[in-house]
Amino acid sequence: MTDKRTPLDFEAIRAAAVGNYVSTIFPAAGISFSKPAHQHQSCPMCGGDDRFRCDDKRGEGTWICSQCGAGNGFMLVQQYTDLDVYETNKLIAGAIGLDATSEVTDEQRTQWQSQQVEREAAEKAEKRQARIDAASRAQSMWDNAKPTTDDHLYLLRKGVSAIGLRQDTNDNLIIPMHYYNTDTKQTTLVNVQTIAPDSEKLFLKGGLVSGAYFTIGSAAMFSGGVILICEGYATGATVFDAMSYSLPVIVAFNAHNLIPVAQSIRAQYPDHRIIICADDDSATAIKMRDKDIADGKEPKLLVEYNAGIHKAQQAAINVAGEVVTPSFDTLEIDKDAA
Numbered sequence: 001m002t003d004k005r006t007p008l009d010f011e012a013i014r015a016a017a018v019g020n021y022v023s024t025i026f027p028a029a030g031i032s033f034s035k036p037a038h039q040h041q042s043c044p045m046c047g048g049d050d051r052f053r054c055d056d057k058r059g060e061g062t063w064i065c066s067q068c069g070a071g072n073g074f075m076l077v078q079q080y081t082d083l084d085v086y087e088t089n090k091l092i093a094g095a096i097g098l099d100a101t102s103e104v105t106d107e108q109r110t111q112w113q114s115q116q117v118e119r120e121a122a123e124k125a126e127k128r129q130a131r132i133d134a135a136s137r138a139q140s141m142w143d144n145a146k147p148t149t150d151d152h153l154y155l156l157r158k159g160v161s162a163i164g165l166r167q168d169t170n171d172n173l174i175i176p177m178h179y180y181n182t183d184t185k186q187t188t189l190v191n192v193q194t195i196a197p198d199s200e201k202l203f204l205k206g207g208l209v210s211g212a213y214f215t216i217g218s219a220a221m222f223s224g225g226v227i228l229i230c231e232g233y234a235t236g237a238t239v240f241d242a243m244s245y246s247l248p249v250i251v252a253f254n255a256h257n258l259i260p261v262a263q264s265i266r267a268q269y270p271d272h273r274i275i276i277c278a279d280d281d282s283a284t285a286i287k288m289r290d291k292d293i294a295d296g297k298e299p300k301l302l303v304e305y306n307a308g309i310h311k312a313q314q315a316a317i318n319v320a321g322e323v324v325t326p327s328f329d330t331l332e333i334d335k336d337a338a
Helices: 010-017 021-028 073-081 085-095 106-144 153-158 219-224 233-242 255-268 282-294 307-318
Strands: 063-065 069-071 173-181 186-195 201-203 214-216 226-230 249-251 273-277 322-324
Touching: 010 073, 010 085, 021 073, 021 085, 069 073, 073 085, 106 173, 106 186, 153 233, 173 214, 173 255, 214 233, 226 233, 226 255, 233 249, 255 273, 255 307, 273 307, 307 322
Parallel strands: 226 249, 226 273, 273 322
Antiparallel strands: 063 069, 173 186, 186 201, 214 249
16 A cells, blocks of 8 residues: 655745745754854754855755755755655645645736746845945055055965055955956956955955956066966966066966856957966865765765866866966976867
């Protein structure tokens, strides 16, 4: 004899759940937050401190954990409770007062869709305004900063010079971040990265990062037909010095920004040779792979744990460029590198 489950309208349940995850559904599933949901805090799944936050984008209960990954509210409930898809939907339906006997009308569906559109529009407008505000703050910070000298503690620690940088009254380095708009063909200051004497790096909250970059070198250097792209300022300044100040270097600020920055540079210089100077994070990659193995997970290819190499390869493929892993003892750009 089989236990036949009562049919549930999964689509209707998920639609009705939007906007109710943080306030109703998570508590019903036993998921509680020690701080406001959007702030960094302990992960309800792995328990790790200060590695989890629930940004609840579009009201879908979206979350991010540096250990567990990311997902939506349904995934969080399912992973936390270890229920199957049916039972997870049943739990959510019960939490919001929607069960198998509830009749979902077309009017309700239309209302849910309309509310979703309104939430997305509001989030988009809020994000746009945050970027405008951050760009204004960035310009003010840049205008009020003074030129940096080479004796800044971070620069001394990295053994690099200050090239086009400024410094605020708290001795933070100010690195301008520019964004190229492919529609208007205009390049504007959208954000800054600050680097404190103790090496702490920050972007302005709400400011645009994806696709934004800093250029080391003069405009005349681009006539050489070769452009180098790297992650951080220290690497970029080191590469610039190793190339005898002859080739422009684009700083993308982090591995995940290599692809959008490379795309931006390719849009501006369609015929140039673009070389991605990759950071080799092999030591970290090995540790991450070994941890997955120890946790009983199926390990990925080693290069997939190595963000510096992996993202550089993806960026190069995306813009028909090349990848090199610089050795700063005797840095050379291999013309045959791919």
